[in-house]
Amino acid sequence: MVKDMQGRTHTCGALRLGDVGAQVKIVGWFDNLRKVSKNLGFLILRDYYGVTQVVIETEEMMNIVDGINYESTISVCGTVRERSSKNAALPTGEIEVVPEKIELLGKCRYNELPFQIARSKEADENTRLKYRYLDLRNPAVKDKITLRSKIVADLRASMIAHDFLEITTPILTCSSPEGARDYLVPSRNHPGKFYALPQAPQQFKQLLMASGFDRYFQIAPCFRDEDARADRSPGEFYQLDMEMAFADQEDVFAILEDVLPPIFAKYGVYHTASAAPFKRISYLEAMEQYGTDKPDLRIDLLVQDATACMADCGFGPFAGQTVKAVVVSGFEGTRKVIDKLCADVEVQSGNKAYWFKVDANGDFAGGISKFLQERKAQVTEALGLKPGDFIGLSAGKKSAAQKTAGVLRKMLGAACPAHMKTDRYEFCWIVDFPMYEIGEESGELEFCHNPFSMPQGGMKALEEQEPLEILAYQYDLVCNGVELSSGAVRNHDPEIMVKAFNLVGLGEDDVKAKFPAMYNAFCYGAPPHAGIAPGVDRMVMLIAGEESIREIIPFPMNKNAQDVMMGAPATVEPKQLEDVHIRIEMPKKEENA
Structure with missing residues (x-):
């Protein structure tokens, strides 16, 4: 039973046969009205928890509800009685409420909605996103956000049970080469300088290991200025970020193999998930046998x-x-x-x-x-x-x-x-990634994955092996053909770090300039450490059986990285630009010849 400031005695999903005869007050959205005559109708009241049928049996009461638009919020005070025609498909399908008073709480001022609430998923995407607050009223849409909340809560509880400490890291930080474009934030107090939103908490979590923390995690917001895909939301995403001190690849694998399968099996559309240990496939083997580094083992x-x-x-x-x-x-x-x-x-x-x-x-x-x-x-x-x-x-x-x-x-x-076994979640680890590759655009030697990874063989490998033959302690976690995360054993030795960057044309001064805090911290004695960061959005998408990641994000951007509901990105006032020392010069349009 829920009681609140509106005097609500029950939610719209709570009443049962045992409540017959009770005087109740329920509140919610005016979902629908099936009008039989001027003094008989069946009103459906909907809230977060479910729906309840309200029977209109007087002309006076019908006149009240006739003047209220659908999706207005109302309160209903009345008596619970047993339904003569029961609906077994509804938890509240054995009862109905006979109203004594109906009160308008929040008026919907539009006779027509952009889409029917119960069929909002049939509307085009931009309309759904523009009216996302209406789209989220659809129980089928709302359920995915509720599911996300439960999964995140279980992930957090499991990490804490494994002795990880939840620590939040900065949102305003310094630009760092993480492989995608940064979102830049101009500084008001430091003209001409910029903060960057973190593409990942990579350096901060490694610094936490150097600071003496043993096991760190957070549900971390990450920001990358990249194009949308079905499994990638532009702009902002969340990951289960974790790092372990005095740990190697096997330690990381053991944690995730213990944390993830129960959550997938508990909440997933499929109730079978790979048991530990997950299959391990080398990168080269994956490309040869599956044609991809994210194989679907089903x-x-x-x-x-x-x-x-x-x-x-x-x-x-x-x-x-x-x-x-x-x-x-x-x-x-x-x-x-x-x-x-x-x-x-x-x-x-x-x-x-x-x-x-x-x-x-x-x-x-x-x-x-x-x-x-x-x-x-x-x-x-x-x-x-x-x-x-x-x-x-x-x-x-x-x-x-x-x-x-x-x-x-x-x-x-x-x-x-x-x-293809479609009724299960098949996990695997892709391991032994190359440390380096030849860049498609540059034609030069580049880091293949993460520049902070430890090369297999350490300094000896960097000094004696051909760069393209060096493997790294890098690994990806893949489920049903979707890459959930990348991780690595970190390079915690400043000398090995400098040598690794030397091979891509960067000297010690460049390393110190680009990563001053991490380089200096490691010079004061750093533990071997390793980590990983499974994507929360992708996990929930897989668990919910959705094809698009936007279905499990409360307020996603569209494919063009626009928030059509809030109108972002948007122009700002000249004074705001002046405060942060910014002047905009728009590209000149080419004149037709």
Whole structure:
């Protein structure tokens, strides 16, 4: 029972048969009215907790509710009675309230709403986001936000139970190379200088380890000026940020393997989650066997290398390229279905996909089969083909062929229920990432993942191995093909740190200038430490079974990083710009020739 300043005795989800005869006061939103006659109608009152039917049985009471628009807030005082026509689908479906008094609390001044509350998810996204406060009144939408709150509460409780200390870190900080664009905040007191919103609490949590704290966590807000995706919200997101002193990779794995599966199993749309230990896959193995560093292990298909048996088959796109194959049994798609699948693969990967089939007699048919007839035995043996198999193919430079094959594997798995266990959460660790890579844009040696990671082999590896062969103690946690987080064993040795940055063209002075606090702190004796930061938004999205991350964020931005409800980003007054020493010069529009 809830009592509050409005005198509410019960919520709209609380009344049961045991309350029959009670005098009650309920409050909420005027959801609907089914009017039978001028003195009979059935009003639905809705609040956060549920709905209750209110029976209008007098012309006087009908005149009152007739003058109230839907979605106004009202209070109803009356008597609970048993319903003659019960609704088993509702927790309150055995009772109704006969009103003695109905009072308007908050008037909805519009006769028409932007969308029906119960069907708000059918409206276009920008309309939903503009009227998000109405969208959130839809119980189906509200439930996802409630679910998020429960998950965060359980995550927090579990971390505390594992002896982690919750510590908040600064929001206004210094720009740091985390791999995405910063949101910059101009300083009023320091003309020409800027704060940055943190892309992650990376340096602060490492400094906490150097400060003598043993286990840290927070539900951390992070800010990155990047484009939206289905699994990424632009601007702002939250992560379960954690760090452990005197710890290595195994210690981090043990914590998350204990914390996450129970929460996924408890709240998830699927009630089965991987038990510890999670499968571990090296980065190179993941790219070879799954075509991606975030494999969906619910799919039992693997990528095979077909370069030796197909690159010189006479098919132009294969000549001199890496060729990858995904073999699937039980795929009976028509030519139209296959063409659409190949088109979708090209859209997602940026590269063409090819195919052929093995018919009931063991002969190759369709797609590029005519180029393979003379080497049928070789191809059949190399790929382990049998009658009825469908073979999806990709070709190009190794990385491109792998990526395309990975998309093929994912789509073919989704198209073949026999090859995909959809009713579970499959976790895995991707480990042994390369420390360095050649940047696609720069063509120069760059850090592959996190510049603060410890190279495997330490200083010896940096001094004696080829940079592209050095592996790092970096790891990703993946669930059902979604990357939940990246983590690493940190580089806590200033000498190793300087050497690691030397290889990408930065000297000791550059390291000191870019990371002064961390460099100096480590010079005073730092513990070996490791951490990780699973994305809260992505976790809740997976647990709720939603395709878009915006469904589980209370007030998300749209795909263009706009808050259409609040009108952000927006212009500001000239005086505000003057206070922070900013002058705006808009790009000049090109005149038509």
